[in-house]
Amino acid sequence: MVKEDRLIIGESWLKDGLKKDKTLQIVYSIAPKGRFHLGFVVPLLKLKKLQSLKRVSMTIILADVDAFLDNEKCAWNVREARCDYYTMMLHQIFALLNLKDIKIIRSSSYQLEPKYTLELYQVASIVTRDEAALLEGVNLASLLSPLYFAIDHYHLDIDIVILGEDMRPYAEFAEKVSRHRGQRPRAQILLPVLPSISGRKMSASDPEFHLDLLDSPKQIKQKVARSFCEPGNLANNIAFELAKYFVLPLLDSELTIERSEENGGNVRVSSCAELERIIVSGCLHPADLKAAVVSEINRFCDPIREHFSSRLKLISAAFPNKKRGKK
Amino acid sequence: MVKEDRLIIGESWLKDGLKKDKTLQIVYSIAPKGRFHLGFVVPLLKLKKLQSLKRVSMTIILADVDAFLDNEKCAWNVREARCDYYTMMLHQIFALLNLKDIKIIRSSSYQLEPKYTLELYQVASIVTRDEAALLEGVNLASLLSPLYFAIDHYHLDIDIVILGEDMRPYAEFAEKVSRHRGQRPRAQILLPVLPSISGRKMSASDPEFHLDLLDSPKQIKQKVARSFCEPGNLANNIAFELAKYFVLPLLDSELTIERSEENGGNVRVSSCAELERIIVSGCLHPADLKAAVVSEINRFCDPIREHFSSRLKLISAAFPNKKRGKK
Numbered sequence: 001m002v003k004e005d006r007l008i009i010g011e012s013w014l015k016d017g018l019k020k021d022k023t024l025q026i027v028y029s030i031a032p033k034g035r036f037h038l039g040f041v042v043p044l045l046k047l048k049k050l051q052s053l054k055r056v057s058m059t060i061i062l063a064d065v066d067a068f069l070d071n072e073k074c075a076w077n078v079r080e081a082r083c084d085y086y087t088m089m090l091h092q093i094f095a096l097l098n099l100k101d102i103k104i105i106r107s108s109s110y111q112l113e114p115k116y117t118l119e120l121y122q123v124a125s126i127v128t129r130d131e132a133a134l135l136e137g138v139n140l141a142s143l144l145s146p147l148y149f150a151i152d153h154y155h156l157d158i159d160i161v162i163l164g165e166d167m168r169p170y171a172e173f174a175e176k177v178s179r180h181r182g183q184r185p186r187a188q189i190l191l192p193v194l195p196s197i198s199g200r201k202m203s204a205s206d207p208e209f210h211l212d213l214l215d216s217p218k219q220i221k222q223k224v225a226r227s228f229c230e231p232g233n234l235a236n237n238i239a240f241e242l243a244k245y246f247v248l249p250l251l252d253s254e255l256t257i258e259r260s261e262e263n264g265g266n267v268r269v270s271s272c273a274e275l276e277r278i279i280v281s282g283c284l285h286p287a288d289l290k291a292a293v294v295s296e297i298n299r300f301c302d303p304i305r306e307h308f309s310s311r312l313k314l315i316s317a318a319f320p321n322k323k324r325g326k327k
Numbered sequence: 328m329v330k331e332d333r334l335i336i337g338e339s340w341l342k343d344g345l346k347k348d349k350t351l352q353i354v355y356s357i358a359p360k361g362r363f364h365l366g367f368v369v370p371l372l373k374l375k376k377l378q379s380l381k382r383v384s385m386t387i388i389l390a391d392v393d394a395f396l397d398n399e400k401c402a403w404n405v406r407e408a409r410c411d412y413y414t415m416m417l418h419q420i421f422a423l424l425n426l427k428d429i430k431i432i433r434s435s436s437y438q439l440e441p442k443y444t445l446e447l448y449q450v451a452s453i454v455t456r457d458e459a460a461l462l463e464g465v466n467l468a469s470l471l472s473p474l475y476f477a478i479d480h481y482h483l484d485i486d487i488v489i490l491g492e493d494m495r496p497y498a499e500f501a502e503k504v505s506r507h508r509g510q511r512p513r514a515q516i517l518l519p520v521l522p523s524i525s526g527r528k529m530s531a532s533d534p535e536f537h538l539d540l541l542d543s544p545k546q547i548k549q550k551v552a553r554s555f556c557e558p559g560n561l562a563n564n565i566a567f568e569l570a571k572y573f574v575l576p577l578l579d580s581e582l583t584i585e586r587s588e589e590n591g592g593n594v595r596v597s598s599c600a601e602l603e604r605i606i607v608s609g610c611l612h613p614a615d616l617k618a619a620v621v622s623e624i625n626r627f628c629d630p631i632r633e634h635f636s637s638r639l640k641l642i643s644a645a646f647p648n649k650k651r652g653k654k
Contacts, residue, residue, distance in 0.1 A: 124468035
């Protein structure tokens with residue numbers, strides 16, 4: 001279960017923890033900076049796998065203070081609505097993935113308490129400005145965000161932290177802070193990051209290139225159609241990566257790629273290795289792969305779109321600034 | 328009363344405030360970073376003058392969070408003892424100066440509250456790293472200290488802030504933050520800063536050169552004896568500055584400079600202008616001026632030394648680190 005993740009910090013601590021007869025606290029943190037996109041679902045698929053462990057307790061943190069500090073990507077006055085929208089989105093996905101017993105908490109519920117604030121200052125006094133500079137922007141608040149990430153690890157008594165590979169500097173920073181504060185180490189599972197249509201990581205602040213779960217079926221189709229996908233080539237093949245990191249883990253069985261008879265008829269793929277072989281062989285047309293990926297993404301998004309279609313007020317409350325909120 | 332201070336930010340706001348029939352909140356902030364020295368007394372002499380205004384309410388803030396953030400010059404675990412020592416020192420001086428009804432509060436009593444912390448983050452999001460870099464040191468905490476200073480102005484609803492001229496960048500920063508946060512402006516009275524024996528400003532972190540109120544009479548004498556004081560020259564004349572900013576305001580009447588008959592006999596000085604004239608005329612020997620200054624400083628310190636002589640435990644609790652605490 002853990003073996004297949006190549007990117008782990010603190011594997012030995014994790015093994016120790018698994019041996020002991022204790023409930024492991026697993027946490028995945030989401031900063032509500034922009035629209036909820038497909039990239040957020042990859043760690044949830046991981047949580048689904050981890051739920052088969054005997055003793056786990058899972059929490060998702062809506063890091064609203066953090067999203068505010070990062071150049072006010074979540075303005076303080078839209079915070080409540082933004083968190084409501086993320087919470088509703090998460091509950092929809094929990095239902096679709098059959099994920100149970102996952103707590104959702106907002107970081108503002110504990111990060112403004114005196115005890116936490118004092119800890120923040122204690123950490124601020126041992127961390128240099130350069131070490132804390134993991135976010136873009138010149139404002140002072142952006143230097144505080146990595147401190148939150150680190151302090152949460154021991155403040156919430158977490159055992160396993162799930163995060164994207166792009167967050168590796170945060171993971172290393174957190175490990176260093178934990179040690180310095182005399183805290184036991186935490187295992188951090190770094191997951192591969194879903195690419196956006198432009199090829200970079202799928203990002204909330206990049207609406208033109210990310211796949212919003214509320215995009216229309218047509219928008220999903222158009223976006224994937226624009227993505228790089230060369231016959232016979234796995235490198236930077238976005239349709240392949242969407243299949244590898246989202247579609248195949250989601251299905252947890254066979255993916256059927258529909259093709260006309262003249263193109264060789266339908267293909268069934270039951271593993272990533274199999275899909276790689278077919279692509280490398282050059283006999284799978286990119287259009288067919290893209291169509292299969294689009295079809296599965298839309299199948300996943302359909303009930304979510306349906307649920308939100310009567311809740312548009314929440315969306316406009318969460319994104320009142322048209323410039324930022326509009327697609 | 329205010330006219331004689333050349334250094335004021337927001338003089339017009341102060342005049343407006345004086346015209347209105349309201350009680351003016353006056354605050355002087357002290358960060359308990361090191362030993363209590365004579366430099367802290369100059370603003371207290373100013374408070375004494377301001378007490379003659381009809382409606383004033385005075386507060387001294389012991390900025391303990393601030394002293395911690397500034398490179399841990401007040402370690403968190405000695406904070407209580409350090410504040411107790413500063414409080415006792417202040418009460419001694421209040422008694423000597425006949426200062427009444429001055430509240431003493433510790434900044435930790437309100438600066439860790441959620442409302443304040445949130446305000447800190449709001450300000451941090453509009454301030455750049457460069458703007459906040461008013462303190463030495465590379466740690467992140469030192470960037471937060473100026474924010475505290477600024478937020479206190481409106482969080483505590485202060486009207487007049489008393490501070491040393493060396494704090495001018497803080498005063499300007501606070502003014503900018505207040506405006507940006509939509510707060511009414513505050514008057515800031517910048518006072519001349521007492522020099523240390525080395526000529527730079529008297530600083531708590533500079534025990535060899537500052538005049539500790541608990542220095543022995545002999546130490547005070549030796550320190551002043553070492554200071555620059557050239558016959559006929561007012562420039563960088565430390566004994567003259569000690570007389571101008573501490574002794575004359577303290578006495579509020581005549582200073583008697585004792586001299587042997589062969590050196591011209593005793594001189595009485597009733598104003599700074601008079602002292603300047605005598606020095607410039609070249610007929611006052613530096614040794615005589617220094618002796619007079621030392622005598623007045625020791626007269627002031629005697630009862631304070633006496634009070635603390637039976638309370639040495641408090642001093643060692645406030646400065647447990649011998650390297651930092653020892654004279």
